[in-house]
Amino acid sequence: MAKTSKRVWLTFSGKSMVETPALWRMARQFPDVTFDIRQASVTAEIGIMAVLFEGNGQDVAGALAFLREQGVAVEPIEGSVVEG
Amino acid sequence: MSYVLGLKCRECGEKYPQKGVHVCEVCFGPLEVQYDYAAMRGKVTRESIESKPRNLWRYRDLLPIDGEPKAGLYSGWTPLRRAHNLEKVLGVKELYIKDDSANYPTWSYKERVVSVAITKAIELGYDTVGCASTGNLANSVAAHAAVAGLKAFVMIPHDLEQGKVLGSLIFGPTMVRIQGNYDDVNRLCSEIADKYKWAIVNVNLRPFYTEGAKTFGFEVAEQLGWQLPKHTVCPTAGGTILPKIYKAYQEFIDLGLVADNQPKIYSAQAAGCNPVVEAIRAGHDLIKPQKPKTIAKSIAIGNPADGFYVVQAVKQSGGWGEDATDAEIVDAIKLLARTEGTWTEPAGGTTLAATIKLINSGRIPRDESICVCITGNGLKTVEVVVDQLEPPTSIPPKLDAFDALMATYKAQQAKAPAKVPASV
Numbered sequence: 001m002a003k004t005s006k007r008v009w010l011t012f013s014g015k016s017m018v019e020t021p022a023l024w025r026m027a028r029q030f031p032d033v034t035f036d037i038r039q040a041s042v043t044a045e046i047g048i049m050a051v052l053f054e055g056n057g058q059d060v061a062g063a064l065a066f067l068r069e070q071g072v073a074v075e076p077i078e079g080s081v082v083e084g
Numbered sequence: 085m086s087y088v089l090g091l092k093c094r095e096c097g098e099k100y101p102q103k104g105v106h107v108c109e110v111c112f113g114p115l116e117v118q119y120d121y122a123a124m125r126g127k128v129t130r131e132s133i134e135s136k137p138r139n140l141w142r143y144r145d146l147l148p149i150d151g152e153p154k155a156g157l158y159s160g161w162t163p164l165r166r167a168h169n170l171e172k173v174l175g176v177k178e179l180y181i182k183d184d185s186a187n188y189p190t191w192s193y194k195e196r197v198v199s200v201a202i203t204k205a206i207e208l209g210y211d212t213v214g215c216a217s218t219g220n221l222a223n224s225v226a227a228h229a230a231v232a233g234l235k236a237f238v239m240i241p242h243d244l245e246q247g248k249v250l251g252s253l254i255f256g257p258t259m260v261r262i263q264g265n266y267d268d269v270n271r272l273c274s275e276i277a278d279k280y281k282w283a284i285v286n287v288n289l290r291p292f293y294t295e296g297a298k299t300f301g302f303e304v305a306e307q308l309g310w311q312l313p314k315h316t317v318c319p320t321a322g323g324t325i326l327p328k329i330y331k332a333y334q335e336f337i338d339l340g341l342v343a344d345n346q347p348k349i350y351s352a353q354a355a356g357c358n359p360v361v362e363a364i365r366a367g368h369d370l371i372k373p374q375k376p377k378t379i380a381k382s383i384a385i386g387n388p389a390d391g392f393y394v395v396q397a398v399k400q401s402g403g404w405g406e407d408a409t410d411a412e413i414v415d416a417i418k419l420l421a422r423t424e425g426t427w428t429e430p431a432g433g434t435t436l437a438a439t440i441k442l443i444n445s446g447r448i449p450r451d452e453s454i455c456v457c458i459t460g461n462g463l464k465t466v467e468v469v470v471d472q473l474e475p476p477t478s479i480p481p482k483l484d485a486f487d488a489l490m491a492t493y494k495a496q497q498a499k500a501p502a503k504v505p506a507s508v
Contacts, residue, residue, distance in 0.1 A: 007112055011387075013372055038111045039095060046370045050112040073373060075387070076271060077112045 004057040006064065011073040012047035022070040030063040032056070050077060086150045087128075089118040091291055094393075102148070104208055104283060106290040114390070115291045117148040121338060130310055130341055140196055140299040146335055147200055147299070148292045154206045155228040156199020160299050162186045164307035167456075169423040174443060178453040180313060181420075182304050184460065185428050190251070191461035192429075193300060193325060194224035198285060200296030202228045205283035211235060212282040216273040218266055219248045219382055220460055225285055226255035237282065239269050251464060286322075294390075297325045301332025304455055305342050312336075312347045313455035315403075315448045317439045319431045320351040320360045321383035323390030325459065330397040350448070351394050351405040352438030354378035354413060354430070360391045364405035369395055379410045379468050380430035382460060404447050408437035414472050416440065417462060427462035435459075 012018050023035065033055035040049040053060050064074050091100040095113030106115050128145045136142035140160025141153045163186055167179045184193040198221070205213050214237035215225045222238045229236035236257035240249065241264065253259055262269045270287075277284040285293050305312055312333050318326040330349050336342045353361045356378030359371045371391035376384035388394070398405060408416065417433035420426050428436075439456050442448045462469070479485040 007107070011373060039113060041370055043368060043370060045366075045368070046372050048370055052112075073387075076274060077107055 002057060003054060004060045006053045006060055007077040008051055008053065008064065009073075009075045009077060010047075010049045010051055010067065011075070012042075012049075012071075013073060015045060017071050018042060018044060018047050020070060022067055022072050025070065026063050026066050029066055030055070030059050033059050033063045035063075085145075086148075087120045087124055087145060088148050088150065089120050091115040092118045102150075102208070104205075104210070104277075104281075104288040106288055117291050117295050119146065121335075124339060128339055128341075130306075133306065133341075140199060140296070140303075143299050143302045146302070146332075148295050149200065149203050150207055153199070153203050155202035155232050156195055158188050159195035159199050160187065161303060164304055164455075165424070167424050170420070173419070173423055174440060176443060176450045176454060178451075180304075180308070180453070180455045181424055181426060181458055182300065182307075182455055183426055183458045184300065185426060185432065185458055185462065189227050190220065190223040191464070192220040192224065193297070193459040194220045195228070196299045197293045197296035197324065198224040198228050201283070201285035201289045201293035202232050202234065204289060204292040205234065205285070206232065208283070210281075210283035212237065212280070214238060214273065214276070214282050214284045215286055216240075216266070216270040216284070217252075217286075218244060219251070219464065221286065222248070222252040222257075222259075223255075223464075226252040226257040229257060230255045237276075239273055239276075241266050241269055245467070247464065247466075294324050294328055297328035298332035298335070300325060300457065301329035302336065304329070305333065305336050308453075308455075310342050312342050312345050314345055314452040315348050315350065315442075315454045316457065317350045317352055317435055317442065317448075317454070318457040319383050319435045319459055320353050320391070320394050320405075321385045321388065321431070323360065323388040323392075323394045325457070326351055327390065327393040327397040329457070330401060347401060348403040349397055349401045350403040350438070350442055351398055352435040353405070353407045354380040354383060354434050355407040355409045356380075357384040357386055358405075358407040359386060360388060360394050361405035361407045363391070363395050364398055371395070378413075378430075380413055380434050382429060382465075383431045383434065404442065406438035406441045406445075406447075408434050408441070412437040412441075414469060417469060418472070420458075421462070426458060428458045429460035429462050429465045430468055431460050432458040432462075 036052040038050045093108035093113045094116050096111040098110045138161040163183045165181050167181045171179045187195045212235040213229050215221050216239045238257045238259045242261040273284050277288045283289050333347050337344045357376035359374045373387035376386045413430050413433040416437035
């Protein structure tokens with residue numbers, strides 16, 4: 001399958017999510033998906049990361065779905081909203 | 085003559101040439117237009133600006149275009165009015181309304197950003213423009229694209245109200261209903277911009293588009309006699325306009341066009357969607373996303389892309405953030421209409437309601453100049469007030485009937501005149 005790249009914002013909202021090792025779990029579940037953190041900012045209440053995911057399309061989609069199941073908000077970098 | 089140097093990442097500083105991109109390839113941060121301010125000094129003056137026609141392009145030296153403007157030649161230069169009646173009601177010394185409900189041709193501040201984006205789209209060689217929108221932006225893109233002779237694709241959520249659909253359709257764009265919510269529409273637009281190489285004004289043209297919002301601030305300063313209001317209250321949705329008004333003030337200060345009175349800027353949001361105000365109150369830089377629930381739909385963005393920069397501008401200026409409930413928003417819409425004759429949409433009601441609360445809480449002193457930013461027109465959102473107004477009285481065509489009505493009217497007039505609604 002063709003290699004896919006996805007650039008996403010990951011938002012860990014709330015203290016319990018900030019303390020959830022969701023990325024580590026994702027990496028264990030999808031060892032063939034690489035992730036590259038380009039920006040990150042974390043407080044006790046919220047964490048936001050800009051991350052590049054690469055791998056085959058099915059694995060990357062699965063990895064992002066897994067993160068959503070863990071409670072992480074996953075939004076494409078290009079899709080962030082400036083106007084309605 | 086253009087003073088544009090190119091694009092630069094706001095986070096890591098990586099530089100890019102002018103093209104249809106908005107995300108840094110290194111850190112995924114947003115890109116912003118860079119200008120050669122040193123070259124402007126002595127050339128961009130009050131006189132050079134005053135010599136140009138009264139539209140938003142009189143500030144073109146501070147806008148990211150290389151050639152002649154191609155859109156918005158009759159947009160901008162909206163009224164900045166001293167609001168004497170509202171001053172009396174609120175008990176303040178000097179209050180101004182900057183009124184983009186009168187911005188031609190689709191009656192919102194979006195004319196400013198779209199005029200710049202469409203001109204840039206033409207310069208960059210695009211023949212098709214588009215946007216994801218639920219209202220004002222779609223109206224403006226459709227109208228300006230029609231004038232510029234560009235193909236326009238306007239993507240909307242499938243359940244959008246008829247009035248908002250017509251407000252764009254009349255200009256003849258291709259309108260596509262997407263079977264999903266606004267987030268789904270926006271996501272699809274990003275993919276469309278990539279695949280079809282179109283100029284989606286608020287996606288891949290965002291660095292240029294957002295610069296157009298500065299003209300709101302430039303006009304406030306010039307119309308106030310080349311000075312800045314001490315306090316500016318501005319609505320916050322995705323976070324475009326507030327940081328750009330503040331940037332406009334700073335650019336005029338840096339170029340020596342206005343004195344630095346250390347202007348303060350304030351963010352106004354609906355209580356049902358207030359992620360930026362919450363962050364300001366909590367002292368955080370990061371925005372915690374929310375699910376919007378408010379009548380102020382044009383500013384109901386739960387995860388604002390540029391919210392971080394709103395917080396930064398507010399903090400840097402020494403301003404603050406305030407929110408307003410739906411009831412407070414409606415009351416403020418009515419108050420503005422009944423004191424100053426301006427009918428604004430809920431975003432404007434939010435801004436006025438927040439201003440009143442900021443005054444009452446002492447955050448804004450009553451004896452300093454205040455500017456309230458009105459960004460849209462109430463005629464587009466009649467559903468917000470339709471059940472909130474007394475219906476007209478119906479009488480037979482007889483003088484007796486009118487006399488009876490007048491007796492009732494006089495009794496009502498004995499009641500107190502306009503005052504700040506109890507809700508705010």
